[in-house]
Amino acid sequence: MSIIFFMIGISLLMALGFLGAFFWSMKTGQQDDLYTPSIRMLLDDDVPTTAETQSNA
Amino acid sequence: MSTATISSTICYHCGNDCPDESIVFDDKPFCCDGCKTVYSILSQHQLCQYYDIEQLTGSDQSRPGQSRPGNSQKIDNARQTRLEFLDHPDIVAQLLEFSSESVAKVTFYIPTIHCSSCLWLLEHLYRLNSAIQQSRVDFLKKQVHLTYNPAELSLRQVVELLSSIGYEPLISLNDVIQAGQKTSNRPFLYRLGIAGFCAGNIMLFSFPEYLGLDDPSFKHIFGILNLLLAIPVVFYSASGYFESVWASLKKGVINIDLPILMGILVAFFRGTYEVLFLDGAGYFDSLTGLIFFLLCGKWFKQRTHEFLSFERDYKSYFPMAVTVVEHGARSSIPLAQLRKGDRIRVRNNELIPADGLLYKGEGMIDYSFVTGESEPEPKQPGALVYAGGKQVGEAIELEVVRDVSQSYLTQLWNNDAFQKKDTSRIHTFADAVGTYFTVTVISLATLVGLYWYAHHDPARAINAFTAVLIIACPCALSLSYPFALGNGLRLLGKRHLYLKNADVIEQMAACDTIVFDKTGTLTTPQQAVVERFDKLLSPMKRGMIVSLVRQSVHPLSRKLTTYLSNDVPLSVDYFTEVPGHGIQALVDGLIVKIGSRSFVDSAVCEDTGREEAPTEARTYLSINHLYRGYFGFPNQDRSGLEPMLTNLRETHQLYLLSGDNDHAQTELTRLFPKSGQMHFNCRPEEKLAFIKHLQENGRRVMMVGDGLNDAGALKQADVGIAVTDNTIQFTPASDAILEADSLVQLPNMLNYTQFGMRLIRFSFVVSLVYNFIGLSYALTGHLSPVVAAILMPISSATMLAISTLGMRWRKF
Numbered sequence: 001m002s003i004i005f006f007m008i009g010i011s012l013l014m015a016l017g018f019l020g021a022f023f024w025s026m027k028t029g030q031q032d033d034l035y036t037p038s039i040r041m042l043l044d045d046d047v048p049t050t051a052e053t054q055s056n057a
Numbered sequence: 058m059s060t061a062t063i064s065s066t067i068c069y070h071c072g073n074d075c076p077d078e079s080i081v082f083d084d085k086p087f088c089c090d091g092c093k094t095v096y097s098i099l100s101q102h103q104l105c106q107y108y109d110i111e112q113l114t115g116s117d118q119s120r121p122g123q124s125r126p127g128n129s130q131k132i133d134n135a136r137q138t139r140l141e142f143l144d145h146p147d148i149v150a151q152l153l154e155f156s157s158e159s160v161a162k163v164t165f166y167i168p169t170i171h172c173s174s175c176l177w178l179l180e181h182l183y184r185l186n187s188a189i190q191q192s193r194v195d196f197l198k199k200q201v202h203l204t205y206n207p208a209e210l211s212l213r214q215v216v217e218l219l220s221s222i223g224y225e226p227l228i229s230l231n232d233v234i235q236a237g238q239k240t241s242n243r244p245f246l247y248r249l250g251i252a253g254f255c256a257g258n259i260m261l262f263s264f265p266e267y268l269g270l271d272d273p274s275f276k277h278i279f280g281i282l283n284l285l286l287a288i289p290v291v292f293y294s295a296s297g298y299f300e301s302v303w304a305s306l307k308k309g310v311i312n313i314d315l316p317i318l319m320g321i322l323v324a325f326f327r328g329t330y331e332v333l334f335l336d337g338a339g340y341f342d343s344l345t346g347l348i349f350f351l352l353c354g355k356w357f358k359q360r361t362h363e364f365l366s367f368e369r370d371y372k373s374y375f376p377m378a379v380t381v382v383e384h385g386a387r388s389s390i391p392l393a394q395l396r397k398g399d400r401i402r403v404r405n406n407e408l409i410p411a412d413g414l415l416y417k418g419e420g421m422i423d424y425s426f427v428t429g430e431s432e433p434e435p436k437q438p439g440a441l442v443y444a445g446g447k448q449v450g451e452a453i454e455l456e457v458v459r460d461v462s463q464s465y466l467t468q469l470w471n472n473d474a475f476q477k478k479d480t481s482r483i484h485t486f487a488d489a490v491g492t493y494f495t496v497t498v499i500s501l502a503t504l505v506g507l508y509w510y511a512h513h514d515p516a517r518a519i520n521a522f523t524a525v526l527i528i529a530c531p532c533a534l535s536l537s538y539p540f541a542l543g544n545g546l547r548l549l550g551k552r553h554l555y556l557k558n559a560d561v562i563e564q565m566a567a568c569d570t571i572v573f574d575k576t577g578t579l580t581t582p583q584q585a586v587v588e589r590f591d592k593l594l595s596p597m598k599r600g601m602i603v604s605l606v607r608q609s610v611h612p613l614s615r616k617l618t619t620y621l622s623n624d625v626p627l628s629v630d631y632f633t634e635v636p637g638h639g640i641q642a643l644v645d646g647l648i649v650k651i652g653s654r655s656f657v658d659s660a661v662c663e664d665t666g667r668e669e670a671p672t673e674a675r676t677y678l679s680i681n682h683l684y685r686g687y688f689g690f691p692n693q694d695r696s697g698l699e700p701m702l703t704n705l706r707e708t709h710q711l712y713l714l715s716g717d718n719d720h721a722q723t724e725l726t727r728l729f730p731k732s733g734q735m736h737f738n739c740r741p742e743e744k745l746a747f748i749k750h751l752q753e754n755g756r757r758v759m760m761v762g763d764g765l766n767d768a769g770a771l772k773q774a775d776v777g778i779a780v781t782d783n784t785i786q787f788t789p790a791s792d793a794i795l796e797a798d799s800l801v802q803l804p805n806m807l808n809y810t811q812f813g814m815r816l817i818r819f820s821f822v823v824s825l826v827y828n829f830i831g832l833s834y835a836l837t838g839h840l841s842p843v844v845a846a847i848l849m850p851i852s853s854a855t856m857l858a859i860s861t862l863g864m865r866w867r868k869f
Contacts, residue, residue, distance in 0.1 A: 005278070012258065012282075019254045026243055026250075036176065036196040043177045044106075 069108070070096050095222050102184045107174050140220075142378030142389040143213035143228075152212065152228070160190070161207040165219070165226035170199045179224060186210065186218055201226075228377055242359060249352045252294035255286040256345035262286075263342040267843060273336060280332035283341040290345045291325050294352060313491035313531060316498055320530025321348065327523045340527060343849040347532050350853050354539035358546075358559045375410050375461075379403075382454060397457055404452040411444050412464040413455030419638075420453050422446035435653070485563055486817065487538060490531070498529040505836055524835035527845065533824025533856045537817050541860035545813045548864065553796035554778075554806055561792045564776045566810040567757050571705060572748060572770070574762035575715035575725075578780045578800075580694055586620040590678075590686030598685075599624040601644040602678065605651055608632050609640050613676050614651075617688060639676075650679045658684040694728075697801035702728050704804040710756070714739045714747060716766055745769035761795075761803075809867065816863045820856050827852040 025031060069085035070092035080087045083100065087093040099107055142148055155162040169175070175194075179201050182192045188209035193202045201224075205215055219226055262279040265272070298318045305312040321344060328339025378389045380402040387402060392410055395401070400416075403409055409422070420436030424446045433449045436442055442455060444464035506522035509515075542559035549556060556562065573579055588594065594602075604626035606614040632642040639652010650657040657679035677687040705711060713725065713735040729735050736747065744762075748770050751758050760767065760774035763781060771777030771791045779791035780800060795803075831848050834841075 004275075008262075008282075011261075015254060015258055019250065022250050023247070026246060031243075031246065033195045033197070036194055039173045039176055039196060040180070043173060 068092050098185065098222060099178075104178065104181060104184060107178050140213050140216055141380070142376075142391070143216055144211070145378060145389055145391060147391055148377055149212050156207060159206050159208055160204060161212075162202065162204050163212065163215070164200055164202050165216075165228070166198075166200055167219070167224050167226050168199060169224055170194065170196065170201070175224070178222065182218070185222070189215070189218075242356075245352075245356065245359070248294040248296070249349075249356055252290050252345065252349040252352050255290045255294075256342075256349040259283045259286050259341050259345050263338065263846070266338045267846070276338070277332075277336055280336070280338060283339060284329055284332050287325060287328070287339075287341040287345055290348050291321060295321055295348050297355075310488070311492045311495050313487040313494070313534060315491065316495045316526075316529065316531050317351070317535060319495075319498075320527050320532075323523045323526040327527070340845050343845040346846075347530070347849055347853070351532065351535055354536050354543075357543040358539035376408055379410055392461060395457060395461060397460055399457045400454055401457060402452055402454050403448045405448060405450060407448055409442055409444050409446050409448065409455065411457045411461045412459040413442055413444075413457045415440050415442050416454055416456055418451050418453035420448065421450045423449050485560070486814065487534060490534065490821065494529075494531055498526065501529070501832075502526050521836060525832065528831035528835045528848070529828055531824070531828075532849070533827065533852050534817075534821050536853055536856040537820035537824070537860040540857055541813050541817050541820070541864050544861055544864035545810065549806060549809070552802055552806065553799040554802075555794045557792045561776060562810045562813055564792070565759065565807060566814045568709070568759040568776055568807075570710040570712070570751055570756040570758045572712040572714055572751070572758060572760045572774070574744075574760075574767050574770075575713055578761055578763045578767075579698060579713070579728075586616065587689040587691060588686070589689055592685075594685075596624060597645075598680065600627050601647070601649050601680070602651065604629050604644060605632070605640055605642050605649055608642075609634055613690065614640070616690060617676070620688075647681050650682075651676055653677065654687075695797065695800055699728060701801045701804060705807075708804075708807070709759075712736070712747075712751075714744050714770070716740070716744075741766040741769050745773050748773045761800075812867050813864060816860060819863075820859045823855060823859065824852060827855070 067086070068088035070087055080089070080093050082093045082097065085096065087096065099105055143152075150156075153161050153163050167179075170179070176196060179194050180192050182189045182203070188206045189203060190206060191202075191204040194200070195202070201219075203215060210218075216226060216228070262282050265275055265279060295318075298314050298321065301312065301314045302318045305314070324340045324344045328337075328341050328344065331337030332339045375392060378391050379395055380387050381390050381395070382400045382402050395411060401410075401413065415436050415438050417438065419438075420440065420442060421433040422436055422442055423433040424443075434446075441458070444461070502522045502525035505525055506518045509518035509521050539559065542562050545562045546556050546559045549562075599621055603618060603621040603624045606621070607618040607626065608629065609615075627644050630643040632640070634640045635652070635656065638656040639650060641648060641650040641652075643649075654675075654677050657677045675687045675689050678685045702711060711729060711734060713729050715735070715737050716739055725735060736743075739747070744767060748758050748760060752773075752775070758774045759776040759778065760770045761778045761780060762771055763779060767779075768790060771779060776793065777791040778793045778795050780795050780797050782797045827848065831844075834844055
């Protein structure tokens with residue numbers, strides 16, 4: 001049963017990993033604005049200038 | 058000449074109706090040069106996707122705010138000179154958040170952001186100018202964060218770039234003063250995260266205890282782990298309770314947080330003792346779970362309407378810089394350097410920052426920010442002009458007679474009401490309960506401890522003493538409060554009453570007196586127009602009028618344009634606008650004049666026109682020097698006012714304060730029948746004093762107002778509600794912002810807040826029942842961790858259910 005000590009250690013480390021991830025996301029401001037990304041992801045990226053359109057313009 | 062064309066073409070850019078001679082560019086119609094310029098900039102940089110993202114459906118006249126920005130350009134062509142102040146190094150340094158040789162960061166508030174097209178365009182600014190490295194939009198706050206290269210682009214050029222595509226940032230004095238004191242809820246979320254993490258793991262390690270597994274070696278190691286995990290929760294996550302209790306004890310008050318903190322600390326130290334010396338389990342699972350729930354409640358309550366600002370004062374719309382005229386030369390200086398005696402130049406649509414004497418130009422001062430009255434007041438040279446007004450028309454020059462902070466309006470902010478914090482507000486239910494509760498719990502715990510000590514059982518005495526403190530922790534009240542009020546805040550927000558924070562609900566419920574402002578609050582300068590002509594106007598004449606007024610940006614002209622929008626405009630020659638007087642032009646061979654009485658009708662000299670003292674704004678009309686009559690713009694009572702006031706009269710005392718003269722008194726007597734309810738000619742300080750007087754007589758006062766002249770009264774009142782037609786517009790500092798259309802809902806909203814407080818009292822009674830059950834265990838000294846671990850979540854869940862479901866089910 002002493003394996004359980006090892007497993008508890010692993011589980012705590014994993015949990016700490018997630019806590020670290022949460023802190024990182026806070027620190028980089030990912031939780032600051034939760035609304036704008038929901039619109040931003042709907043906007044397509046387009047290719048700005050191709051040779052064809054340039055010649056037309 | 059008289060070819061009438063029905064304009065049904067819609068501007069490709071902004072979606073407004075195009076005038077008859079529409080500007081065609083790239084096979085697309087445009088309503089003005091401004092829109093055309095924006096389009097040409099965008100098409101040059103391959104940014105026309107802008108037009109595909111959010112399609113405009115025809116001319117959206119019902120929602121004029123929804124059109125794409127750009128049409129503002131036809132109004133502002135003096136912008137270039139207006140932005141001169143951005144070259145001033147002091148101002149640049151104050152605005153920039155970060156700057157180095159090659160990178161500068163700045164955040165602008167852009168009120169015109171409203172759709173995904175705006176978002177897309179603003180985030181593609183780098184294509185318009187490569188010196189802009191990054192732009193990120195915060196949609197709800199209507200802000201854009203820009204990173205650019207200051208070596209290639211100056212701050213002024215950045216603002217000019219934004220303005221050129223119609224997104225002119227609003228830069229006010231407030232940006233400078235509040236820079237660097239942004240509040241963030243990040244520290245709070247760290248605490249919440251830690252508490253959730255530790256509580257979850259402790260619960261995991263407590264499973265052997267719940268299941269009755271009794272292996273002593275596990276028990277010890279789990280106990281130690283739980284203890285280690287609980288330390289950050291108690292001393293970091295719950296540190297807010299230490300601060301709150303310390304702050305209130307310093308003031309000699311016992312608040313509801315004291316018994317909570319006692320429960321937390323006693324449970325923690327007793328658990329530590331049990332784990333270290335008795336090989337017991339401790340109460341760490343209940344303890345950390347409780348703290349996590351409490352923090353969740355606080356977080357729920359804290360999340361408010363971020364896109365609104367409740368702290369605005371005059372600073373947030375005063376300009377950062379003014380143009381000073383010295384020996385004929387103009388220069389921009391920061392507002393803080395403006396001194397008495399300086400001569401300043403105020404252009405069209407600029408704000409007058411300090412009281413001054415008008416010495417050059419015709420003043421037309423729009424005091425709508427101050428009084429809610431939207432019609433501009435004409436001023437002649439030599440007149441004293443108060444700060445806070447906006448000049449409409451030609452540029453004027455003023456000599457400053459008082460410093461900015463000493464001006465008529467701004468000195469209101471020197472009043473005591475703005476110095477003190479919100480401590481004098483109504484004593485809350487939680488505070489009242491907190492005192493009694495704490496005293497009862499401590500005496501009960503002591504009595505029980507003494508009882509067992511007297512029976513020669515000191516171990517049990519300590520057990521019972523601590524168990525009472527743990528179990529009687531009023532966590533239920535601290536949970537039902539934030540959840541009930543938080544839900545209330547959200548629901549009221551859906552009804553367009555935006556509260557500054559959830560506690561305002563309790564203040565609203567306790568109010569017994571309501572004071573209304575008149576202009577802009579109870580009455581509104583609506584689009585209604587009355588025609589007073591000897592003969593009815595023919596469609597032809599209406600066409601003449603509309604073709605004239607739509608050339609002008611004067612507020613009355615714009616109102617008339619909307620009013621006459623069904624009439625067919627004619628073509629116009631020799632259009633001239635005489636600022637402060639009126640407009641005239643040749644239409645169909647006839648001279649049409651629209652404007653003040655003396656302007657249109659030379660037979661009337663200016664004085665007789667004034668003797669009438671009209672109760673409403675008027676604009677007069679003459680055709681070929683023949684006076685025809687006038688259009689009146691009466692201030693109207695908002696609809697549904699009478700039933701609302703009748704409703705409120707049953708429960709509250711009502712008063713009316715007005716800055717106007719009493720010409721509307723007879724009309725309002727119907728709404729405020731009792732004598733002494735109406736007060737006219739109130740100056741801003743008098744309004745404040747009136748509220749103070751009511752409060753000294755023991756009334757709890759709610760003030761409903763709109764303009765800056767109500768700011769003092771709104772601040773002094775127990776609850777200040779700012780009424781606005783448009784939440785993006787300026788609103789004075791207040792506890793709540795109410796959209797004008799929802800004003801008639803006020804009685805229902807007040808009922809709802811009172812219901813919320815009843816619900817909280819009810820849930821408090823329920824929690825007392827739980828406490829009695831728990832106490833029956835505690836008194837005997839047998840509070841096992843398992844019982845605590847069951848009772849705590851059950852009572853918390855009940856509180857959550859009562860407060861959330863109750864507040865959501867109640868319809869209003």
